[in-house]
Amino acid sequence: MLYFSPWKIGLVAVICLAGVILTIPNFLSDKTVAGMQSWLPLQGVNLGLDLRGGAHQLLEVDTESVIKQRLDALEDAVRQELRGERIRYKGLGISGNAVTVQITRPEDVELALGKIKDLAVFLPPNPLSGSGGGRDIEVTLEADNRILATLTEDAIAQRKHSALEQSIEVIRRRIDELGTREPTIQRQGSDRILIQVPGLKNPNELDDIVGPTAKMVFKLVDITMTAEEARQSGRVPAGSELLPSAEGSADQPDRHFLVRKRVMVSGEDLEDAQATFQQGQPVVSFRFNAIGAKRFGDATAQNVGRPFAIVLDDKVISAPTIREPILGGSGVISGSFTVQEVQKLAILLRAGALPAELTIIEKRNVGASLGADSIAAGEIACIIAFVAVMIFMVLSYGLFGLAADVALIINIFLIMGALSGLQATLTLPGIAGIVLTIGMAVDANVLVFERIREEIKLGKSPFNAMETGYRRALGTILDANITTFLAALILFTMGSGPIKGFAVTLGIGILTSVFTAVTVTRLMLVIWLRRRRPQALPI
Amino acid sequence: MKLLRLVPAHTDIRFIAWRRIAMAASVVLFILSAVAAFVPGLNFGIDFRGGILMEVGTPGPADLGRIRTGLGDLGLGEVAIQEFGDADTVLIRIERQPGGEEAQKQAQDKVIAALDGMMPGVDYRRTELVGPKVSSELVEAGAIAVLLAVLLMLVYIWFRFEWHFGVGAVIALVHDVGLSIGMFAITQLEFNLSTIAALLTIVGYSINDTVVVYDRVRENLRKYKTLPLPDVLNQSINDTLSRTTMTSMTTLLALVALFIFGGEVIKGFVFAMMWGIVIGTYSSVFVAAPLLIVLGLDRKRLEAEDNEAATAAE
Numbered sequence: 049m050l051y052f053s054p055w056k057i058g059l060v061a062v063i064c065l066a067g068v069i070l071t072i073p074n075f076l077s078d079k080t081v082a083g084m085q086s087w088l089p090l091q092g093v094n095l096g097l098d099l100r101g102g103a104h105q106l107l108e109v110d111t112e113s114v115i116k117q118r119l120d121a122l123e124d125a126v127r128q129e130l131r132g133e134r135i136r137y138k139g140l141g142i143s144g145n146a147v148t149v150q151i152t153r154p155e156d157v158e159l160a161l162g163k164i165k166d167l168a169v170f171l172p173p174n175p176l177s178g179s180g181g182g183r184d185i186e187v188t189l190e191a192d193n194r195i196l197a198t199l200t201e202d203a204i205a206q207r208k209h210s211a212l213e214q215s216i217e218v219i220r221r222r223i224d225e226l227g228t229r230e231p232t233i234q235r236q237g238s239d240r241i242l243i244q245v246p247g248l249k250n251p252n253e254l255d256d257i258v259g260p261t262a263k264m265v266f267k268l269v270d271i272t273m274t275a276e277e278a279r280q281s282g283r284v285p286a287g288s289e290l291l292p293s294a295e296g297s298a299d300q301p302d303r304h305f306l307v308r309k310r311v312m313v314s315g316e317d318l319e320d321a322q323a324t325f326q327q328g329q330p331v332v333s334f335r336f337n338a339i340g341a342k343r344f345g346d347a348t349a350q351n352v353g354r355p356f357a358i359v360l361d362d363k364v365i366s367a368p369t370i371r372e373p374i375l376g377g378s379g380v381i382s383g384s385f386t387v388q389e390v391q392k393l394a395i396l397l398r399a400g401a402l403p404a405e406l407t408i409i410e411k412r413n414v415g416a417s418l419g420a421d422s423i424a425a426g427e428i429a430c431i432i433a434f435v436a437v438m439i440f441m442v443l444s445y446g447l448f449g450l451a452a453d454v455a456l457i458i459n460i461f462l463i464m465g466a467l468s469g470l471q472a473t474l475t476l477p478g479i480a481g482i483v484l485t486i487g488m489a490v491d492a493n494v495l496v497f498e499r500i501r502e503e504i505k506l507g508k509s510p511f512n513a514m515e516t517g518y519r520r521a522l523g524t525i526l527d528a529n530i531t532t533f534l535a536a537l538i539l540f541t542m543g544s545g546p547i548k549g550f551a552v553t554l555g556i557g558i559l560t561s562v563f564t565a566v567t568v569t570r571l572m573l574v575i576w577l578r579r580r581r582p583q584a585l586p587i
Numbered sequence: 588m589k590l591l592r593l594v595p596a597h598t599d600i601r602f603i604a605w606r607r608i609a610m611a612a613s614v615v616l617f618i619l620s621a622v623a624a625f626v627p628g629l630n631f632g633i634d635f636r637g638g639i640l641m642e643v644g645t646p647g648p649a650d651l652g653r654i655r656t657g658l659g660d661l662g663l664g665e666v667a668i669q670e671f672g673d674a675d676t677v678l679i680r681i682e683r684q685p686g687g688e689e690a691q692k693q694a695q696d697k698v699i700a701a702l703d704g705m706m707p708g709v710d711y712r713r714t715e716l717v718g719p720k721v722s723s724e725l726v727e728a729g730a731i732a733v734l735l736a737v738l739l740m741l742v743y744i745w746f747r748f749e750w751h752f753g754v755g756a757v758i759a760l761v762h763d764v765g766l767s768i769g770m771f772a773i774t775q776l777e778f779n780l781s782t783i784a785a786l787l788t789i790v791g792y793s794i795n796d797t798v799v800v801y802d803r804v805r806e807n808l809r810k811y812k813t814l815p816l817p818d819v820l821n822q823s824i825n826d827t828l829s830r831t832t833m834t835s836m837t838t839l840l841a842l843v844a845l846f847i848f849g850g851e852v853i854k855g856f857v858f859a860m861m862w863g864i865v866i867g868t869y870s871s872v873f874v875a876a877p878l879l880i881v882l883g884l885d886r887k888r889l890e891a892e893d894n895e896a897a898t899a900a901e
Binding site: 098106108250251252255259407408409410411412413414415417418421422425426428429432433436437440441443444445446476477479480483484486487488490491494495498501502505520523524527528529530531532533534535536538539542543546547550551554587 | 590591592593596642644688689691692695699710711712713714715716717718720721728729731732735736739740743744747780781783784787788790791792794795796798799802803806826827829830833834836837838839840841842844845847848849850852853856857860
């Protein structure tokens, strides 16, 4: 155990040096690190959200609603088709994942079946699973001339999947507008999205950006009666609906609008939206693409003098009167908005609408001030723990304790180097893990030193005592540390976020402690032993 | 240089002689812990119960009473307010709202609006919201993690030593985890995800300690072939006493530094680990070792196995 071949010494030295080099970026300022990238692509350790401040949110996408939307559209389409062919039907409705309708006259069934079959949308083939490439509905004829148009399993799965992907895209665009560094947006499971946005000044503001579906449509206001009349009588004209106003004012808290259901122009055709000022008021100016511009132009040309409603997520945000046909495809949304509100609205409109509703199922935001405090506290605790342990080791084991202390310093460099090199995330519990490692790292050395003491008591020479000490202790060191490592492994797989950070530093710490105790300390003591050739070991 | 010796070079403390008292005490404490886990029950944090947690920095010393009434008026059910660390940091906990995920978000919005109104310039240092779905998932994950860890340890020790040692180690582990949970129940410290992390660390450390003792027992069984088992155990514990004390001391030193200087957020976590170090060390000496006697460790059989392994290796 006391022989070190030259290449082994070299290897240990290289590893220690690597640890120091990998740690260096942590001591330099961000600018220096960025400048260094070209010739030394190293980075400082990756700080977790609880140390940097930022938002962490887990969202659930209501994929069921996307299926419902398809079924609603299908039901509508069936109605249109059957009416167009003058086919009499009854009992048109949705049951489960299918649209069902009963054809009154048996001779129409053939035609109806054909027409409904044509309503199917073709699914793009899925190169991964080899499925797809077929129609998304299966049309069957049941008893009593009942036609059933069922969404296929493939279709449902694909729609849900694409709803999730599209949601991620929209959220990514929205968050990019905030200009933060490296946000994380990833899918989790079949219907969840994880968002991590570090460095947000006010993390709670993220909700306003990510939450709203932001579906914008333009609809005509129904002028056949006032909203008040419709509400009080409880009777709404066919093809119209009552929508609440987005802004409640003190004197009109429950203001509603009576609007036609039919969508004149949809936000899907928006090309751009900007927050700007008009006559000193904050407004959102928007521009449609060619399709949208045409629709907008037609709608305004046919309805000059009438009010139309700009509806966002089923709430009316503005209802201006059409003064002249707008053929250029651009316009302005004005109302009693604040500057922040128009900025947020512009972001939402530019990024596009979410295909389905999102619900926040978990949220952990940390403000930047707490993050900085935590780092400072962690640093202090680390240094004090370090100094305390070092002094204790020297007091207890003298020279050997000093060797263990040097190994401890190298140990810290190795841990920080590993974290920086792997770009693992350091969290507050992670710092706790490092401090714990400081306390436990000396254990391996203690095991050896106590063994050496015993061997001396048995009367062995310094050389023999050290040799036997290391040999006997190695098995125990391995056994003891493997078990703690297993615990860290489980924590790593089952934990998330901060807990994962703790498991990472604990795991890395165990590996480096065993390494430094068994190689670095041993090497130093061996060199000292050879040079000094003492009569007795000062332990 | 005169070195610091916490433990004299040669000790002969009759640990095993106290085993009956120690085991009785352990059993009593374990039963107490089990009862305490239900009465008064654990103070589950929002990670496992769902709800809202906010740490806010108030401009100037916080008026807890005012905040309590202000938030209580919102009709959000149980609202717990307490000072957190210093006079101008307040920890607000709001229980899980009935009605699923959306309701939690709305409740949080109400609280933020109310706080902004009461104290303009309030600093939202940390906000956490856990809905019912995620909280039940976390409970499951936490329980599985602890069970899995204990199981893994059993397998490993069984593999490295043999089954008496494995069972002894696991019983000591269960004892440690049980008493730790009991400690949380009695002190009503918040029991959340980081507590699970602390428990797993305790599992790791306790096994670490137990293995060192067992290792020595195995060695001494071979060395002192005629010594009765209780005496071998005693010898082993005394042999490793120096190392056990040293390592516990260094680890505790580090943890105390963390407890005092590491900030308020991880205090509960660190306290749990400090407790774990103490309990882990106690259980290695007074639970894991004596259990080998109770479990009927037959050294003749061990020897026979050893000889078999030796001849097979030749």
